[in-house]
Amino acid sequence: MAAAAPPPPPTPAPEPAMGPPEDSPVGHPMFARIRLATPSDVPHIHKMIHQMAVFERLTHLCSATENSLSSTLFSPTTKPFHSFTIFLLEVSPNPFTDSVITDPSFTPVVKVVHLDLPIDDPEKETFTTNAVNDVSVAGFVLFFPNYSTFLAKPGFYIEDLFVRDCFRRKGFGKMLLSTVAKQAVKMGYGRVEWVVLDWNVNAIKFYEEMGAKILHEWRVCRLTGDALEAYGIAD
Amino acid sequence: MAAAAPPPPPTPAPEPAMGPPEDSPVGHPMFARIRLATPSDVPHIHKMIHQMAVFERLTHLCSATENSLSSTLFSPTTKPFHSFTIFLLEVSPNPFTDSVITDPSFTPVVKVVHLDLPIDDPEKETFTTNAVNDVSVAGFVLFFPNYSTFLAKPGFYIEDLFVRDCFRRKGFGKMLLSTVAKQAVKMGYGRVEWVVLDWNVNAIKFYEEMGAKILHEWRVCRLTGDALEAYGIAD
Numbered sequence: 001m002a003a004a005a006p007p008p009p010p011t012p013a014p015e016p017a018m019g020p021p022e023d024s025p026v027g028h029p030m031f032a033r034i035r036l037a038t039p040s041d042v043p044h045i046h047k048m049i050h051q052m053a054v055f056e057r058l059t060h061l062c063s064a065t066e067n068s069l070s071s072t073l074f075s076p077t078t079k080p081f082h083s084f085t086i087f088l089l090e091v092s093p094n095p096f097t098d099s100v101i102t103d104p105s106f107t108p109v110v111k112v113v114h115l116d117l118p119i120d121d122p123e124k125e126t127f128t129t130n131a132v133n134d135v136s137v138a139g140f141v142l143f144f145p146n147y148s149t150f151l152a153k154p155g156f157y158i159e160d161l162f163v164r165d166c167f168r169r170k171g172f173g174k175m176l177l178s179t180v181a182k183q184a185v186k187m188g189y190g191r192v193e194w195v196v197l198d199w200n201v202n203a204i205k206f207y208e209e210m211g212a213k214i215l216h217e218w219r220v221c222r223l224t225g226d227a228l229e230a231y232g233i234a235d
Numbered sequence: 236m237a238a239a240a241p242p243p244p245p246t247p248a249p250e251p252a253m254g255p256p257e258d259s260p261v262g263h264p265m266f267a268r269i270r271l272a273t274p275s276d277v278p279h280i281h282k283m284i285h286q287m288a289v290f291e292r293l294t295h296l297c298s299a300t301e302n303s304l305s306s307t308l309f310s311p312t313t314k315p316f317h318s319f320t321i322f323l324l325e326v327s328p329n330p331f332t333d334s335v336i337t338d339p340s341f342t343p344v345v346k347v348v349h350l351d352l353p354i355d356d357p358e359k360e361t362f363t364t365n366a367v368n369d370v371s372v373a374g375f376v377l378f379f380p381n382y383s384t385f386l387a388k389p390g391f392y393i394e395d396l397f398v399r400d401c402f403r404r405k406g407f408g409k410m411l412l413s414t415v416a417k418q419a420v421k422m423g424y425g426r427v428e429w430v431v432l433d434w435n436v437n438a439i440k441f442y443e444e445m446g447a448k449i450l451h452e453w454r455v456c457r458l459t460g461d462a463l464e465a466y467g468i469a470d
Contacts, residue, residue, distance in 0.1 A: 049384045064387035072387055082312045084382045084389070147319045147379055149284045149395050152299035152307055154319070155459075157392070160384050178466055181458060185467030192458040199452070211462030217434070220450040223416060223427040224390075227446030231413055232420030 027114035030091055032172060034179050035100045035108040037086035037140065039074045042066050044127055044137045045086065052162050080105055081187065082145060087179055089139040089163070089172055090129060093118070097133060109179055113170060121166050139163035141176040148190055155191035156184050177210060195220065262349035265326055267407065269414050270335045270343040272321035272375065274309045277301050279362055279372045280321065287397050315340055316422065317380060322414055324374040324398070324407055325364060328353070332368060344414055348405060356401050374398035376411040383425055390426030391419050412445060430455065 037045060046066045053062035078084050080103050090096075100108050121127070127136040139162050146157040158180060163172045184192050196203050196214070204214060223231075272280060281301045288297035313319050315338050325331075335343050356362070362371040374397050381392040393415060398407045419427050431438050431449070439449060458466075 053385065058385065062385045064384060068387035069384075072382070072389060077314065077317045079312065082318065083380070142382065142384060144380065144382055145318070146381075146392065147307070147377065147394055149299060149304075149377060150288065150293065150297045152303035154307060157381065159382055178469065181463060181466035182469070185464055190459060190463075192463060194456050195453045196456055197452050198454050204454075207456050210458065211465065212456040212458045213462075215455040215457055217432050218430045218455050219433050219439075220453050220455075221429050221431055221439075221442050221447040222450055223445065223447045224425060227448075228416060228425075228427060229420055230446065231416035234413065234417070 027116060028093070028118045030093060030113045030115055030119065031095055031110065032113055032138070032175065033090045033092075033096050033100070033108055033110045034087050034176065035090065036080055036102050036106055037088040038102055039070055041086070041088055041129075041137070042070045042073070044088075044129070045069060045073075045140060047126065048137070048140055048162050048164065049160070051164065052160065081183065084142065084144045087141045087143075087176060088137060089141075089167075089176055090135050091119075091138045091167065092130075092133060092135040094133050094135075096135070098130060106183070109175075111175060115170070119166055121164075123164070127164070137164075138167040139172055139176060141180055143180055143192075145189075146191070146193065151190040153188070153190035155189045155193060156180055158192065158194035161194070173206070174210065181210075262351060263328070263353045265328060265348045265350055265354065266330055266345065267348055267373070267410065268325045268327075268331050268335070268343055268345045269322050269411065270325065271315055271337050271341055272323040273337055274305055276321070276323055276364075276372070277305045277308070279364070280304060280308075280323075280375060282361065283372070283375055283397050283399065284395070286399065287395065316418065319377065319379045322376045322378075322411060323372060324376075324402075324411055325370050326354075326373045326402065327365075327368060327370040329368050329370075331370070333365060341418070344410075346410060350405070354401055356399075358399070362399070372399075373402040374407055374411060376415055378415055378427075380424075381426070381428065386425040388423070388425035390424045390428060391415055393427065393429035396429070408441070409445065416445075 043066055046064060046069055049064050049069075050059070050062060053059045073084050073086065096110060121136065124136055127138075129135050129137055140160070141158060141162070142160045143156045143158045145154045147154050158177070161173060161176055163176070181192050196207060208214065278301055281299060281304055284299050284304075285294070285297060288294045308319050308321065331345060356371065359371055362373075364370050364372055375395070376393060376397070377395045378391045378393045380389045382389050393412070396408060396411055398411070416427050431442060443449065
């Protein structure tokens with residue numbers, strides 16, 4: 001064991017398995033953009049809501065249609081950040097060239113991710129938003145204002161955060177959540193909140209790494225269906 | 236034991252201890268009204284938020300002031316039922332004679348409660364809204380729209396439900412919650428939701444009797460304070 005051969009001279013460390021650093025010119029670049037959704041995005045949003053229901057095995061509870069989503073999410077009273085708001089995540093192998101500033105209150109966020117391998121999207125055609133520039137929808141986050149009386153401040157409540165299957169584990173969920181948090185800070189809001197299933201340890205770990213606290217003592221109460229409708233006819 | 240004296244003839248049942256039925260003319264009538272709060276109600280709302288913090292032993296977390304409540308709850312973007320909304324509960328020994336329809340979307344709800352004994356309110360002067368007619372504030376509920384993507388419908392989320400100490404256990408909490416539920420049905424909304432502490436068995440029992448389901452598997456995640464502010468300066 002003694003007098004073994006000397007160790008080889010140090011060699012340059014290989015690139016980590018997850019790919020080169022973000023600003024490196026090597027690898028397969030993927031351009032990712034977060035912008036406010038518009039009524040013309042409803043077909044894509046509807047498909048993703050359905051995929052979310054399939055993932056959660058809750059399709060029997062999902063009655064959303066393109067029409068019902070359009071009329072409730074894009075009514076005259078739904079002003080971005082002051083009512084129901086959707087950030088859409090788009091990806092492209094090419095830099096974005098079109099302008100998508102649909103509201104003066106939000107400037108789209110663009111990032112470049114360098115991948116070891118290009119992503120093979122089996123539903124690319126279904127989710128294309130700009131065929132010329134090869135842009136497709138990869139995910140979304142839906143949120144709206146809530147309010148804390150103790151802080152006397154609004155906050156944001158995130159109802160859904162979804163990244164399509166082939167785009168997962170690449171930091172896009174973090175990008176969507178961070179963009180909501182950043183907007184909350186920009187508006188002087190006090191909290192960003194959402195809910196998680198208590199057995200989803202991976203999600204809880206991810207959220208805690210993002211800086212969130214899990215409120216273990218609180219339970220959600222829900223009045224819905226026939227029990228709610230009964231109040232409509234009561235005195 | 237046998238051959239005991241025959242039972243006395245039946246006599247009219249005494250009124251139950253909780254007081255005669257609502258529509259009976261006997262007892263001490265108390266008129267209760269639920270109306271939309273206005274900016275001039277902020278001092279009373281602020282005092283009740285402070286009392287709620289004392290009750291929950293959370294005064295160290297309560298930083299609300301009259302100014303911060305006014306500017307966030309009654310800004311130009313806060314339209315009743317489409318943003319933060321407060322129903323105020325007023326009580327009086329006399330029928331209400333003033334008109335308080337402040338918004339065409341809601342007609343105030345009035346009920347008469349017959350009490351065995353009049354309520355002694357030690358803070359009556361503090362909470363008076365109409366001294367001539369002996370009207371004072373007894374509680375409030377603060378709520379705002381939320382959204383379910385599966386239903387593709389808005390709902391209401393109740394942030395706070397509060398009844399002042401001397402007015403508790405008289406059905407006013409139920410009256411406030413029912414009025415929110417009824418408004419939700421009127422607007423075609425799909426859910427009314429709120430949270431409860433898991434050890435508060437009395438509150439859970441009350442909510443279940445109101446028709447609510449407790450969602451035992453979900454946990455609230457909260458990003459706030461320094462952890463939230465960090466997103467404001469991050470790339």
